[in-house]
Amino acid sequence: MSEERLTAIDLFCGAGGLSQGLHDAGFETLWGIDHEENTKPTYEANHDCEMTVGDIREEEPPDLGLEEGELDLVAGGPPCPTFSLVGRSKINSIEGRDNQSDDRHLLYEDFLRFVDHYQPKAFLMENVEGMLSAENEDGKPVVDTIKEQMRGEREVADLDLDLNYSVRVQLLDSADYGIPQHRKRLFFIGNRIGEENPDMTEWETHRKPKNEEEKKIKYKEDPSERSEEDQSTLHGFVDEDGTEEFPAFRKNRQSKEPWNTVADGILDLPPVSPSGDTPPTKAEEYEIGPVSEFQYWARNLSEEQDWEDQPLLNHECRGHNMRDLTLYKLLGEGTSYIIGDIPEEHQPYRTDIFPDKLKKQNPKEPATTIVAHLYKDGHMFIHPNEARSITVREAARLQSFKDTFEFPVSRTHAFKQVGNAVPPLLAQALATAIRTEIFHSPVERTEPREAY
Incomplete structure (x- = not known):
């Protein structure tokens, strides 16, 4: 990255x-907050910044040592279960409650409260696809209301906020940015410095x-066969055949x-059960090196590190009974x-309600959306080649x-944290676009990875 x-x-x-x-796109995250206590060990193990556990509705923005307006970006994904179709149906089934009055869907207002406090040059807010079809109590699309609030054209509840941001809202599928998963999420990108917000389709x-x-x-070619000539560019390392090092985010690719x-x-x-143990347990060592381009990137080996010396973390799945294992197979x-396509006599669930309650992931397609429900069971995420659900890794x-x-x-908390996360690679794409188009800040040349 640039200096x-x-x-x-x-x-x-x-x-x-x-x-x-954000980090991978050249941002320095100064502070994070989440209400879930079990996220703190994970966050602090992977990030070099302070993380607070608390209810954002009761937290005041901390002093970051910056002047008002000096912070570059406020980012976050307010959890809004009422905006998803599943969330709405569950809330409507609770006596005396409905999705419009449930206060969880107003957490985005605290996001805006923090934006108002810091007056950052830009913001990035993530939410579920269901927000697009959600309406407020007046029957108005929620997305339109939020955009008006971000532009300062509409009040935010009883808060006295000073917002004046231009806003672009887009629904993105993570598969379009190199992630091996279909995951559609809504993103609000805003800035107050007069720049055009990036069109992420570009x-x-x-x-x-x-x-x-x-x-x-x-398949990925052996990196040791690369030319020693300097072939780095502003957008990533270029191999001898003209292909770029993954990932290479740039606008308007040919x-x-x-x-x-x-x-x-x-x-x-x-x-995870090389000896055929039942139930499957876990594996702690890699048996082969990376094969695909994505796998080379995911291993994230240092220049001096060989894949055989790298510990395999969190490669553990839950146990299964013999009936589930047989159905998985x-x-x-x-x-x-x-x-749902298997003969009726073998159905464990009603096919008119749960046709995909058991789903094996197709190796030739991106995965279906990884969800936090994995912490309860893995029936919808069966390994493509093994009779088991997928591991945390x-x-x-x-x-x-x-x-x-x-x-x-x-393992339970890990599955939940993975399922609730914004895919880091999608966040990197968004942050790179914001960095490039709003801040006009170049991305540093990347050097070729050394042979292992």
Whole structure:
């Protein structure tokens, strides 16, 4: 990165997926906050900044040692379960409550309160796709209301805020930015310094495959075969064949790569029951080196480190009973990837309600959306080749956490933290676009990775 480190804070930071992406794009995160106590060990193990555990509705913005308006970016993803279709139905089923009156969907107002306090040059707010169809008590689209509040055209509850930001709202699919997972999320990008907010469709790096051949794993050539000539550019290292080091975020690419798939994401990771133990347990050592371009990036090895010396962290799944293992084995290529297509007599659930309650991930496609529900069961995230649900490390890979990102908490909490996170690679794409288009701050040349 350039010598200039732009400053940011991360509200509702969780494990720190958004903070990681900001860091990788050249931002220095000064502070984070989350209400979940179990996120603190994870956040502090991976980030060099203060993290507060607390209810943001009761917290006052801390003194960051900056003058008003000196902070560059306020970022965060207010948890708004009422904006998702599932969240709405659950809340409406609770006696005496409805999704409009549930106060959790107003947490974004505290995001705006922090924006008002620091008056950052820009902000980045993430939310679920369901917000697009949500309406307030007056029947007005919630997104329109929030944009008006961010522009200072509408009051924010009983808060006296001074906001005057131009805003762009976009729904993004993480697969379009190199992440081996389909995950649609809504992003609000705003700034008050008169710049145009980036159109993230112009920053996409990946696309839908054109044919079956493009769905195959994308093998990575041995990095030791690279030329020793200086081929670094402003956008990343360029190999002898003209391809760029992953990831290479830049505006208006002439060509895009096919989506990264489940195979690209996780198939270099070893089986968790190599001896056939039941239930599956965990593996703590890599058995082979990285294979795909994404896997080379995810291993995140230092120049002096060999893959055989790298510890394998969090590669552990939950145990399964024999009935589940048998059903898991049944699914896959040659039958169907979802249990709803299997003959009725073998159905463990009502197919009219839960056709995809059991789902094996297709290795030739990006994964389905990784969700926090993984902490309860893994039925919708069955490994493509093994009769088990995915591990924490595999879920983290599919979310674009590098293997060096540690989750030093119980497996249950780790699954929840992974599922709730903003994919770091998507955050990096957004932060790179913001850095480039709003702050006009260049990205430093990256050097070729040394042979292992």
